[in-house]
Amino acid sequence: MSSKNKYNPQPESSRSTYILGGLAVLVIAVLVIGGVIWQSNRSKPRNDGYGGVQNSEVQVALQADGVVLLGKPDAATTVDLFEDPMCPYCAELENKNGQELAQSIDDGKVAVRYHVLNFLNRLSASGDYSTRAVAASECVAETGDAVAYSAFHAALFSPANQPKENGSSDHTNEELAQIARDAGASDAAAECITTGAKVEQAGAHAEAGRQALAASGATGTPAVVKDGTVIDALSNENWVSQL
Amino acid sequence: MWIKVVSLLARLSLAAVWLVSGALKVADPAQTIIAVRAYQLLPEDLVRPVANTLPFFEIALGLLLLIGLAVRATASVSAVLLLVLIGVIVSVWARGLSIDCGCFGGGGAADVNGWDYAEEILRDVGFLALAVWLIVFPRSPFALGLRSRTPFSVTPQQTMAE
Numbered sequence: 384m385s386s387k388n389k390y391n392p393q394p395e396s397s398r399s400t401y402i403l404g405g406l407a408v409l410v411i412a413v414l415v416i417g418g419v420i421w422q423s424n425r426s427k428p429r430n431d432g433y434g435g436v437q438n439s440e441v442q443v444a445l446q447a448d449g450v451v452l453l454g455k456p457d458a459a460t461t462v463d464l465f466e467d468p469m470c471p472y473c474a475e476l477e478n479k480n481g482q483e484l485a486q487s488i489d490d491g492k493v494a495v496r497y498h499v500l501n502f503l504n505r506l507s508a509s510g511d512y513s514t515r516a517v518a519a520s521e522c523v524a525e526t527g528d529a530v531a532y533s534a535f536h537a538a539l540f541s542p543a544n545q546p547k548e549n550g551s552s553d554h555t556n557e558e559l560a561q562i563a564r565d566a567g568a569s570d571a572a573a574e575c576i577t578t579g580a581k582v583e584q585a586g587a588h589a590e591a592g593r594q595a596l597a598a599s600g601a602t603g604t605p606a607v608v609k610d611g612t613v614i615d616a617l618s619n620e621n622w623v624s625q626l
Numbered sequence: 627m628w629i630k631v632v633s634l635l636a637r638l639s640l641a642a643v644w645l646v647s648g649a650l651k652v653a654d655p656a657q658t659i660i661a662v663r664a665y666q667l668l669p670e671d672l673v674r675p676v677a678n679t680l681p682f683f684e685i686a687l688g689l690l691l692l693i694g695l696a697v698r699a700t701a702s703v704s705a706v707l708l709l710v711l712i713g714v715i716v717s718v719w720a721r722g723l724s725i726d727c728g729c730f731g732g733g734g735a736a737d738v739n740g741w742d743y744a745e746e747i748l749r750d751v752g753f754l755a756l757a758v759w760l761i762v763f764p765r766s767p768f769a770l771g772l773r774s775r776t777p778f779s780v781t782p783q784q785t786m787a788e
Binding site for chain 1: 660683
């Protein structure tokens, strides 16, 4: 039973430490680089470059309860979309899935019932921005120009146009009318926005929308509801293709 | 000896801070983008790249601290990052913006007052203290890095007689 092993203190710079350290750095580097790429892909716009609705068969209609229906008359399915023009998460959803949704609408796979709400009025500089944006949306929808409505909807939520919550300014009705014109809306729509003709009615419609949202079981905006079921649109980037 | 124990605790605590903070941001990319934008410091073109990169940078710092590799360097980078984060909270406070700092998830406009900002700053100063401790005393047990770990202090055994 002999042992000639003398205990040798581990030298500090052993080869195995270098190998382990190198491996660890490699693993962390792969994790970080892979993670950044994965995250960037997850939050980038889907079907980027498609733009808004462009199929001339797509129709837009302002319904009696203030809901805007956008889609081909024979669309395979219909979803309800609840959003507030001030809501940054709604802007994220529009940025990520807006063009993909437009293409789906063009293809007749889906029609969207837009419920534009105004509960974030209190976070806008003017105190009634959401309501005025709802009115503007109704003005454009009323003209029946689906292409312009789709473009105006996207413009309302673009980072360049959406006012910041608790910000120091938002858009006047004239500025909203200009955004609508830039989106291709008619003079009649711009006139309707500038004069604020639909603002009072929009407030009532938004309130009805808020109640419909609460009844749907969704907890906030944006909310996508299909056949009474709330779709996890913000976390599941594939929700449009899965409709 | 107690210094090494404190270093170990500081290392693991700071690792936990970065890993939790990074993981919460990774879990909700839309929220992270909104949180970064709410500071109103970066041009729109940089908001998304920063929001997509920052959480993984935090996770990398956390992992390096956890395994104890390049502790002094990692602690130095942590200290710089914490100073930047404290700086942007101060800048938000000074500009009178009302936002959730998004430090551990969350973010965007929120009803906050000076106390909330002061708390966030104090908390980050606490984390900064951990980082500074590790810059001064980077060595601790159970570390992988060459200059990070405590040298083995086992007394050489006597050669056994037959």
